Amino acid sequence: MAQMTREPSTGDRAGTTRAARLFLAASFVLVAFNLRPVFSSASVLLPDIIEGTGISAFAAGVLTTAPVVCLGLFALLAPRLAGRFGAERTLFVLLLLLVVGVAMRGLGTVPLFLGTAIAGACIAVGNVLMPGLVKRDFSDHASLMMGLYTMALTLGAAVAAGVTVPLQRAFSGSWKGALAIWALPAVIAALVWLPQVFGNSSRARRATRSVEGLWRDPLAWQVTLFMGLQASLAYSVFGWLATILRTRGMAAGDAGALVSFSILVQVVSCIATPLVAARCRDERPVNTALALFATLGLVGFVFLPLSLGWILAILQGAGQGGLIAIALTMIVRRSPDSHVAAHLSGMAQCVGYLLASLAPLAIGIIRDLTGGFTAAGILFACIGTALLAFGLGAGRNLHVGARAIPG
Structure with a gap:
């Protein structure tokens, strides 16, 4: 396996002040905030979108699947774009395009699908670049x-998830306005990120190199499949959980609130999990516990009484938030340097999100064929079992057998 090579962090580089580093960290956080509202804002309004546009449950499945497909299709472009234009400049342009894509969702049925795809492509590149930048700068x-x-x-x-339904009411019941308004946070993120474009783009252009041996490495594939399987559960939650709850009799506002609460639990779990994992010899025990929590919680939403909804939300949220955190953390920890991290991130998210896109699409097909979600609960259990198996392999304290080649 490759040996660790320490790269200078932002704090090590001459002329970088503590205030500048804190501002960079805050910019990272703000950019990251804008990489998920596209998914959860649409999911809580899915029944209203179906009613307002007349699309089928299969088409609704395509709507929830399209951005996830884009996450996979466009992931491998990220290292190339960063190498040609600089990671900072690439992220800025993508934030502007994200604004356009999100705003288009409020213009009608065709722009809804097209804008969602544009937003998914932008998010794909941002997803890949961020772990490499963390490895490089922090x-x-x-x-x-x-x-x-x-x-x-x-x-x-x-x-x-929690605010979109109230926003719909504020827009006199318009799902279009409630979706388009999420372009505003992306505008703010682009403005805050702008100083990084002028300060670091030339350095960033020199940061990406070719990497050999990655796609033949078994550990890289275990990390990749772990990423894809946990994302399958995550995007099932984003795309269909609110609809599952509403189909079982829960009011729209209550379903949105429960999904929002589950994701808020993820906030706590995702920041705590990497810190806990950093104290462990490897991630295998953490991966096992998180896979069990997330799977049992999601299966419970399908089969158990709705009176247990808040308990299931805590269980599922704790597992799911930890899973995305540990999946991204393992990309960093399994990589010997930032160049390998950027390419492993591209591989894991390309293959992983293409795999993950099948889950929400399958749920739409299940809904069309059966009129319910019982079979979806069985699907969740199967995904969780495979997730557990690959988590044991990906969680070993090793580096992938790949190396960066100077360009």
Whole structure:
């Protein structure tokens, strides 16, 4: 396996002040906040979108699946774009395109699908670049920064899940306005990120190299499949949990609140998990516990009484938040340097999110064929079992057998 090579962090580079580093960390968090509202804001309004547009449950499944597919299809572009234009400049342009994509969702049925796809493509590249930047700029505090990063991801999803239905009421029942309004936080993130474009783009362009041996490495594939399986559960929650609860008789506002609460629990779990894992010899015990929590909670939403909903929300949220945090943390910890981390991030998120996109699509098909979600509960159990198995392999204290080649 590759040996660890310590790269200078932002704090090690001459001329970098503590205030500048704190501002960079805050910018990371704000960018991360905008990488999930696209998913959860649409999911809580899915029945209203179906009613307002007349699309089928299968088409609704496509709507929830399209951005996840884009996460996979566009993930491998991230290292190339960063190498050509600089990671900071690439992120800024993507934030602007994210604004466009999110705003388009409020223009009608066709723009809804197109804007969702554009937003998914932008999020894909941002997802891949962020772990590599953490490895490069915060190597001395990587676990803390990955915790903050994943906290912001889940916080963005939680806020969107909880606030979108009230926003719909504020827009006189318009689901279009309630979806389009989420472009505003992306505008703010772009403005806050702008100083990084002028300060670091030339350095960032020199930071990405070719990497060999990654796609043949078994450990890299275990990390990749762990990422994909945990994302399958996550995007099932984002895309369908509110609809599952509403189908079982829960009011729309209550379903949105419960999903939001579950994702808020993820906020706590995702910041605590990397810090706990950093104290362990490896991540295998943590991966096992988190996989069990997330799977049992999600299966319970399908089969157990709704009176247990808040308990299940805590269980599922604790597991799911920890899973995304540990999946991203393992990308950093299994990589010997930031160059390998960027490419492992691209591999894990390309293959992983393409795999994850099948889950919400399958749930839409299940709903069309059966009229309910019982079979979806069985699907969740199967995904959780495979997640547990790959978590044991990916959690070993090793580096992937890949190396960066100077360009």
